[in-house]
Amino acid sequence: MLDFAEDFLDCDCESNPYCGHPERKFMRYLLDLRAQGLGPDAIVDVMGDEYLVTAYPGDVLSFLDGSVRTLEAMEDLANVEGDREMEQRVSERKRNLL
Numbered sequence: 498m499l500d501f502a503e504d505f506l507d508c509d510c511e512s513n514p515y516c517g518h519p520e521r522k523f524m525r526y527l528l529d530l531r532a533q534g535l536g537p538d539a540i541v542d543v544m545g546d547e548y549l550v551t552a553y554p555g556d557v558l559s560f561l562d563g564s565v566r567t568l569e570a571m572e573d574l575a576n577v578e579g580d581r582e583m584e585q586r587v588s589e590r591k592r593n594l595l
């Protein structure tokens with residue numbers, strides 16, 4: 498079993514744990530599981546196995562949904578600004594989530 502506090506709450510910032518980094522690390526962890534092809538139910542299982550964290554598939558699903566929408570907004574923005582590289586990176590990231 499991995500240590501949740503050590504992996505996510507461990508941060509050298511002075512404002513830790515209110516610096517926002519733990520949340521960002523946790524989001525990245527969730528998004529990585531999704532990118533590996535896991536669905537909300539499987540993600541909840543993995544989180545439970547690795548960290549003894551309880552979550553609900555519905556929460557994971559709405560989180561992923563929100564992420565996709567955020568990425569879509571970023572994609573539009575990059576498109577408007579003519580930033581092809583950014584647009585491509587964002588759209589790749591999005592494909593991994595769908």
Ligand SMILES: [Zn+2]
Pocket residue numbers: 508509510513516517518519
């Ligand atoms: Zn921090």
